[in-house]
Amino acid sequence: MKLSVLSNLYGKKTLDETLAILHSLGVDAAEIGCGGYPGKAHADPEILLNSETEYQKWCDTFKKYDMELSVLSCHGNNVHPDKATAEAFDRDFKNCILLAEKAGIDTVVTFSGCPGDHPGAKYPNWVTCPWPDDFLKILDYQWNEVLIPYWEKTAKFAKEHGVNKIAFELHPGFCCYNTESLLRLRRAVGDVIGVNFDPSHLVWQGMEPAAAIRALKGAIYHFHAKDTKIDEINRAKTGVLDTKHYGDEINRAWVFRTVGYGHDVAWWKDLVDNLRLCGYDGYASIEHEDSLMSIDEGLRKAVDVMKQVLMRDPKPTEMSWA
Numbered sequence: 001m002k003l004s005v006l007s008n009l010y011g012k013k014t015l016d017e018t019l020a021i022l023h024s025l026g027v028d029a030a031e032i033g034c035g036g037y038p039g040k041a042h043a044d045p046e047i048l049l050n051s052e053t054e055y056q057k058w059c060d061t062f063k064k065y066d067m068e069l070s071v072l073s074c075h076g077n078n079v080h081p082d083k084a085t086a087e088a089f090d091r092d093f094k095n096c097i098l099l100a101e102k103a104g105i106d107t108v109v110t111f112s113g114c115p116g117d118h119p120g121a122k123y124p125n126w127v128t129c130p131w132p133d134d135f136l137k138i139l140d141y142q143w144n145e146v147l148i149p150y151w152e153k154t155a156k157f158a159k160e161h162g163v164n165k166i167a168f169e170l171h172p173g174f175c176c177y178n179t180e181s182l183l184r185l186r187r188a189v190g191d192v193i194g195v196n197f198d199p200s201h202l203v204w205q206g207m208e209p210a211a212a213i214r215a216l217k218g219a220i221y222h223f224h225a226k227d228t229k230i231d232e233i234n235r236a237k238t239g240v241l242d243t244k245h246y247g248d249e250i251n252r253a254w255v256f257r258t259v260g261y262g263h264d265v266a267w268w269k270d271l272v273d274n275l276r277l278c279g280y281d282g283y284a285s286i287e288h289e290d291s292l293m294s295i296d297e298g299l300r301k302a303v304d305v306m307k308q309v310l311m312r313d314p315k316p317t318e319m320s321w322a
C-alpha cells in the first residue's frame with residue numbers, strides 16, 4: 001500500500017509548493033481535487049483539457065518531485081434539487097472524468113449526492129428514519145426517480161472514458177452514507193460504483209470500520225486516512241446526531257482528528273490488516289480536517305502513524321513456515 005495525501009489541505013499553496021512538502025515527508029502520491037467541494041487549486045480541468053502546454057507543465061510538476069497521482073477527487077452533489085447547482089457539480093464531475101482519462105487514471109472520488117423530497121424542492125432532504133411514512137415516500141422518489149437514473153447515465157459516461165471505478169465517500173447527508181446504501185446503489189448501477197473508504201465518517205455513526213470493510217469486500221476502490229474522536233461525555237448527553245459548528249469542539253459529540261488522535265496505532269494497524277484481507281492494497285490517502293492542530297503538524301503526525309501501519313511489500317503468495 002502506498003501513502004497519498006488529499007492535496008486540498010494546501011489549497012492556498014501552488015501545486016509545486018504542495019508536492020515539495022509531500023515529497024519532503026516521504027509521501028508517495030497526491031490525490032488532487034479538480035472541482036466540487038475540494039476546489040480546483042491544483043487542477044482545473046477546463047484549463048488542463050484545453051491546453052497541452054499547461055497539461056504538460058502539470059505533469060512535469062509530479063515528475064519533478066517523483067510523485068504519483070493517486071486519484072482525482074470531485075466531491076459534490078450532482079443530484080442537488082436546485083438545477084443550477086446540480087448542473088455545476090455535474091459539469092465539474094464530467095470534466096474530472098475527462099481529465100482522469102487524459103491522465104490514465106481509472107478511479108475518481110465523489111459523493112453519491114442527495115436530491116430534494118420532490119421535483120420542485122429547493123434543498124436536499126436526507127432521510128434518517130422510516131416513520132412517519134412520508135419519509136419512505138421521499139426515499140422512493142429520491143432513489144428510483146433521481147439517484148439511480150442519474151448514476152446509470154453517469155456511470156456509462158465514465159466507462160466510455162476509461163474510468164471504471166467511481167468511489168463514493170460514505171458521508172451522512174448523502175444517499176450513500178453506510179454499507180447498505182452503497183451496496184444498494186452498486187446492485188442497481190453495476191460494479192463501476194464502489195467506495196472511498198473513510199473510517200472517520202463511519203466511527204461517528206457508531207459503526208465498526210473493520211466490519212464495514214468486510215461487508216464492502218470487492219467494492220473498496222480508494223481509502224481515506226482520517227480519524228474521528230468521540231467525546232463520550234457529550235455523546236452520552238446528546239447522541240451523535242450533532243449539528244453544532246465544527247469549531248465548537250468542546251461541546252460537540254465528536255470531532256474529526258488527524259490519524260492517531262481518535263484511535264491508537266493498534267486500531268489503525270487492524271484496519272489496514274482488514275483492508276488487505278479483503279483485497280485492497282492501493283493508496284492510503286491522508287485527509288486533514290483536524291481543527292485542533294495546524295495543517296503542518298496534523299499532516300506530519302498523520303504521516304508518522306501511517307508509515308507505522310502500512311505494509312509496503314506485496315501480500316505473500318506462499319507461507320514459508322507452512
